[in-house]
Amino acid sequence: MKVFIPHKKDRNIYFDEIINRANCEFSFGYFKDYDASFSIVNIQFPEAIFDLAIPSKEQLIELENAIIQWRKNSKLVVTLNDDKSHYDEENKYGDLFKLINKYADGVIHLGQYSVDSYKKDFPSNCKHKVVFHPLYESLNTNTSKENIEEKIKLDFNEKYVVSVIGAIRSLEEVKLMLKMFKALPQKNKLLIVPNMFNFKEIPKFVPYRFRKIYNYWVEKRYCYPLKNEQYFFGYNFIEYDLMVDLVKKASLLMIPRKRNLNSGNLYLGITFDKAMIIPKIGNLTETANLLGLPVIDLEQHNFKKNIKQILKINEKIDFSSDKYQEGKKRFSPNEIANQYESFFKELIKKK
Structure with a gap:
């Protein structure tokens, strides 16, 4: 055919x-x-x-x-x-x-x-x-020795690594991602975003001599009160070998989508049995429910409390259990x- x-x-x-x-x-x-x-x-x-x-x-x-x-x-x-x-x-x-x-x-x-x-x-x-x-089964058999820490010159040792793998496409997603990350209670948290939306795009009216100042101001405006050493933003598509290494080393994957019908990030996380923060949107909710994964209602007001509840549920999930692995087979x-x-x-x- x-x-x-x-x-x-x-x-x-x-x-x-x-x-x-x-x-x-x-x-x-x-x-x-x-x-x-x-x-x-x-x-x-x-x-x-x-x-x-x-x-x-x-x-x-x-x-x-x-x-x-x-x-x-x-x-x-x-x-x-x-x-x-x-x-x-x-x-x-x-x-x-x-x-x-x-x-x-x-x-x-x-x-x-x-x-x-x-x-x-x-x-x-x-x-x-x-x-x-x-599922991204072909990536799970990846035997590459690529090292994401060497590539971005960061040490993940003793860090609670949080990553957003998919491209961030809008300022709306930037805000949601940072809101999620700031709500995490871990003091040693580190945010890695390889393919970030250029939320620091400089308007034409900003004089050339003030561009560095503008970049600094915009980043601090959205990232405050995070410190520079708490996050890394890249602005390019990440090669698959490096992406696999990042996913394996991440403590948590976040999916900061608000309007999407689907997201490959969810199935990437399922492929590698990772804890995730999954928004209650589109088809994502159905897939999460089938595997007993928690979702977050983005409309609820007590965001920080809801994030903590999701983390507690994630801690109780036995990704190696027969029930969970059997559930994955439908994908x-x-x-x-x-x-x-x-x-x-x-x-x-x-x-």
């Missing part, structure tokens, strides 16, 4: 876990590269179709004509990684998402919350299937790949 994904492969390797196991031939490419030999067209990230550029009306018309041609020989499947682009605060990709949804033959949801919330946005004859995000890449393949075949049989 040939599957066409009409955009570049995402840097997140989660879909590799499926590609390497499903009995399908996956091809990534420009949407015009399609041919009738493909049984399935699977769109993972709509905004990637035009390489993250906002499509013009003419481009949307061109894409719509292409989709109409696709559906003469293939089934169009949307994997609902999110209901809008992560970086699209102004919903500039809205028309692109609506166009794709309009013609979907099938939708893969990463949780029941997604089905309940977004089924209405698709045609009435569209098939819906819940297929969870897979195994083999299981997820089989479900993808089965859903594709079901759609192909459908007239």
Whole structure:
């Protein structure tokens, strides 16, 4: 079975876990590269179709004509990684998402919350299937000797290392992350954020000679009362070998998301059996509940008290127990790949 994904492969390797196991031939490419030999067209990230550029009306018309041609020989499947682009605060990709949804033959949801919330946005004859995000099993077999402490020139010895692995994408997430971290009671806590949102971006009206002062002021404004030695911010995608080392050495992973439908960070933490602070949002709540992991309601007022309660619950979780490890199997890449393949075949049989 040939599957066409009409955009570049995402840097997140989660879909590799499926590609390497499903009995399908996956091809990534420009949407015009399609041919009738493909049984399935699977769109993972709509905004990637035009390489993250906002499509013009003419481009949307061109894409719509292409989709109409696709559906003469293939089934169009949307994997609902999110209901809008992560970086699209102004919903500039809205028309692109609506166009794709309009013609979907099938939708893969990463949780029941997604089905309940977004089924209405698709045609009435569209098939819906819940297929969870897979674990990052390939990373768990990583034997690299890369050392994150050497890379960022910090010593984790006797530190309560707290990390945010995924990219921080907005000032809103910066504020939530720091709020979470400041609420932690550990005095030896150390925050490591490899891929930070540039919340210190300098406005054009700030004179060049004052830029260092501006940077210093903004950082202190948000990070106060933290000391410099209590946190490290990087501003680039972290290589997987270093990321694995950081996850293994971390005492706690935080997921400072407020609006996301899904988050790969959750499945990264599950893969490595890590304690986490998980927000009560989207599909994350369902996955956490299935494994007995605590979630935090971001709307509750006594934030510090709730963080302490979550830490206490995390301390009681036996990640090595048969029950927990058995629960993880429903997210195994083999299981997820089989479900993808089965859903594709079901759609192909459908007239």
